[in-house]
């Protein structure tokens with residue numbers, strides 16, 4: 001097995017330590033020669049990198065090298081694979097994305113609704129630039145992107161880099177939900193075989209089988225209906241916001257018992273209820289700043305102070321493990337099945353070919369090979385086509401600098417609908433995103 005040279009873009013991310021623990025846990029399946037961090041915020045990255053260096057000394061002594069840099073040429077030269085996890089504008093801008101719609105009674109969320117559009121219009125430019133830069137210095141590198149809003153980023157990257165089998169967008173939500181299914185069933189998560197269709201943060205499990213082909217879907221539905229649904233991955237299990245989100249699966253199943261929903265559908269199916277529950281001074285961004293970000297900062301400080309991990313608790317999370325396993329399947333041609341984003345091209349036969357859909361695919365050395373889904377029922381087709389039209393219009397607004405397309409996007413979004421509200425939110429978002437967004441005319 002050839003050892004890989006990996007760059008993590010967004011080295012200062014709150015997910016980096018979890019990713020490092022996953023790379024350590026998976027080192028036999030995904031052996032590394034070097035890890036490099038790249039970030040455009042030197043200080044933020046330095047803290048995480050210094051702690052990482054100590055972690056790696058203890059748990060990955062055979063790793064040839066670990067470096068961190070803010071120089072793209074140094075970071076991207078001679079690499080086999082890049083993981084990208086950036087947040088343009090940081091958690092501060094996320095907070096505005098969530099607060100601005102809420103002022104108008106509309107859901108404020110990182111990836112859904114107007115907040116998602118605002119974040120998308122910030123992410124696209126940085127993402128396109130990064131992909132060009134990585135290709136400039138390592139033209140054959142695999143590029144795995146997790147940067148949100150992944151649906152909009154995927155749509156924009158598809159336009160800029162058409163049919164690139166080595167550029168892939170992945171989300172951890174389906175596997176995080178499967179983690180809960182596995183716990184509920186007392187099964188190994190990697191033995192569950194999902195059938196799934198949709199767009200990113202907008203999809204449904206149609207079936208869950210075990211490795212022997214036993215259909216477990218009805219047991220899962222009955223358990224959720226009877227006992228509710230909870231997050232079980234350690235990273236989110238004790239988080240009140242995620243607990244409330246998972247709980248909504250029951251309500252969604254009662255209303256629409258056909259398929260098992262992705263948790264993000266709550267924002268589109270019950271937008272008014274969620275907007276009412278949210279508070280301007282305590283949106284999710286604020287919770288993350290006071291929660292995950294603070295926890296990671298303290299953890300890094302402790303490791304750096306002790307020059308050891310002896311006083312901290314480190315764990316592997318499903319987010320990191322999923323990304324690493326998927327990467328291994330790609331580079332070593334393992335042909336394992338993971339749910340990823342790919343261009344539709346007939347996979348879901350009754351929605352547009354150019355939609356970036358999220359479906360199970362074999363991950364091979366020549367790229368993802370998705371399984372056919374076939375025709376989906378009218379309700380799901382209607383929802384997906386509406387949401388895809390919104391995503392396309394956001395990308396159009398970016399590439400065409402078009403105010404009208406942005407307004408059309410928000411109007412189509414199920415969390416908004418009312419045009420004057422869409423306009424008021426859009427105008428506030430334009431003001432807040434000066435310097436980040438293209439100038440819309």
Ligand code: NAD
Nearest residue numbers: 010012013014015039040041085086087146147148171172
């Ligand atoms: P964060 O703000 O803690 O980390 C992002 C890092 O990226 C920061 O260190 C920042 O300085 C850096 N950065 C920003 N712009 C950059 C650029 N142009 N070049 C290089 N570095 C840049 O954010 P986080 O909460 O850790 O999340 C990171 C990203 O991962 C977000 O986009 C988040 O939405 C995404 N995410 C996706 C999934 C998924 O399932 N796809 C899961 C978790 C997180």
Ligand code: G6P
Nearest residue numbers: 110111148171172173176284288
């Ligand atoms: C899940 C989603 C990600 C999203 C994250 C947000 O993992 O798949 O796309 O970024 O949740 O979590 P947070 O705790 O930051 O709200």
Ligand code: MN
Nearest residue numbers: 150171172173
């Ligand atoms: Mn996601």
